[in-house]
Amino acid sequence: QWEEVESSLFMSSQSGVPVVWHLNRSAALPLHRVTSEGSLVLLHVEHSAQGDYSCYDSQGLLLHSVRLRLGHPPGLLNISCQVPNHTHVRCSWVESVKTFLPAQYNASFRPCVMDVAHKHCDVYHPAFWQTIHTLSVTETNGLGSKSTSDRFRLHELLKPDPPESVLVQQLEGYSQRLTVSWNFPSSWPLHTAFPLVFHIRYRPLGSMYWSEIYSEESPVVISDALAGHLHQVQVRARDEVNNESQWSDWSPLLLVRPWKGQAEKPSSVNQDEGNLGLVIVLVLFSLVILITVLSLVFVVWVRQKRRDHVTVQELASVVKMKSMPI
Template sequence: MPGLLSSPVCLTVICFLSWSLRPGCAQIRTDEVSGVQYGHMQSNVTLACGKSQIGVPVAWHLNHSSALPRHRVTPDGALVLLHADLSAQGNYSCHDDRGLLLHSVILRLGHNPGLLSVSCQVPNHTHVRCSWTESVKTFLPAKYNASFRGTGQEWRPCVLDLAHKHCDVDHPAFWQTIHTLRITESNALGSETTSVRFRLHELLKPDPPESLLVEGLEGHPKRLIVSWKFPASWPLHDAFPLMFQIRYRPQGSVYWSEVFSEDGPVVIFDALAGHLHQVQLRARDEVNSDSQWSEWSPLFVVRPWEVSSTSESPEEQPEERFPDNFFPFSTKPEIATAKSHNSVHPEDEGNLGLVILLVLFSVVILTTVLSLIFVIW
């Protein structure tokens, strides 16, 4: 067997096989992949060709194509992309004059992060949610870090939700006057930190009341009963009372009447009989006068109670109705509500006139008697 391996024929075969496998081994040794390279958009981006030698010609490909964006090649084989834009992104590879792969890299282009636009919502005394939008579209994957603190307190994390670009803080120090939120955005090209300061008691804005229900009161064609539930996000105990504002109007009117209440249900006494009414409701922290009103609840449309047409005789039916665009109350909501509760009936006007006549008659009699007494004296 050793003699066979040392024979001229066997040695020739071994040499041939070694020579034929040499290119493959060379390709494996010189194939270098550096992963992902990041560059600034609209700038010149340089891609190195691995271990290429100066003066040795190389060929660059983009996504396996020899068509390249505007560029130049340096003497050491590096590719310089001139004022690269998004179309220049892709998988770049450089090859020697025999077509062997020398180097490959994935190019991603973008911008540095910029300052964020931050807004915070405080739906109750125990929760803060801050959201943000980017002022600069970076076109690159970003990481965020957020922290929150009150004046003189330690920084605490603001729990991130990257899918919706917001963060949450539970049980903030509401008694602190000023609070600060700090958000840092970073990507492969750099980072930027945004800080915002705000007052929680001024941002406090409850969610709208829920389950608004408005019904007519049987037997009373000018009354409506309004009921609702507290917002689900508001803590239900006496430490955090809410003030509610109800506004209502006949459908088609441009003027609202208003009623304020600390609890429900509430009865409206001056609805316009026979007309559809629009009713809405909102809430605000009763104790904190600097807090904000919630958004209005969705419109609720209702008609006051009406006598059934089958139970009315022709004589009982009214001879005329107000047109839809006529509403016999003041344009000021508070005054309109007050007037509707103190309206004067025709019977009251007659009684008032009789009283006035009796008073005048008494004054005349008294004056006459006093005059006689004075003359006699």
């Protein structure tokens, strides 16, 4: 027999003669009265009044028994849905009314695989192309049923799980660098059609301000870490194509200190680039000096030739004058 808490209820002895009522084989009963026909009336029952009721005649013979279950009819449900990838939707619900009674649930959203014990259902390969989806969940118990509907957009609920196997390492020889690597969430399909973008944030321990890097690939090198200080590092992910989707939760916080040792040494590539630059500068400088020297030589040569030409003209004039009759 199903009855609501705080109600008054009637149990018939089905005998019409005076009887004795017991609850769970005990004569101690909650607030009640017994009619002249032997029926039991319970007044404003509380949850503790539920159990097995039995009635006996004057000779102790069992005449009738009934199991009483007390609770509340279903109320509206609080529904929420999680979309960890493009192929899976999990919708769960929480009762707004504690019914104290066993319940059955039924969902109207596509073929939804029910898990009544954990109060959720799973939809596989949902229609992402559909803009708005409607989910209706009906709760049924011994005192009635109640349906709750909710509307949502899958592309707005899309929220990957956090990146996995996040690793932050020192970079030997560099006191201001850290290497951050990670794996895709295991729940996310490794397919080029579903790329993820990753958000890395880091800061020295105790600082209020985060530095940020965005990347599509792992690993990433942090090049401006504070030498000698512990750093907090976290990574999260989001669907790269769908800008209306949600960022995942942050990965667990990791603490790492950059490499501590001798000063950084320039790489051989940088040395080669420096040597090449020096050679180019020297060659250009030599060319400038050579051009300057040649220019000076040319100027001197031109001037000297002009002087020689003037001297020849003067000598010719003198000879001409001497050859003239007086």
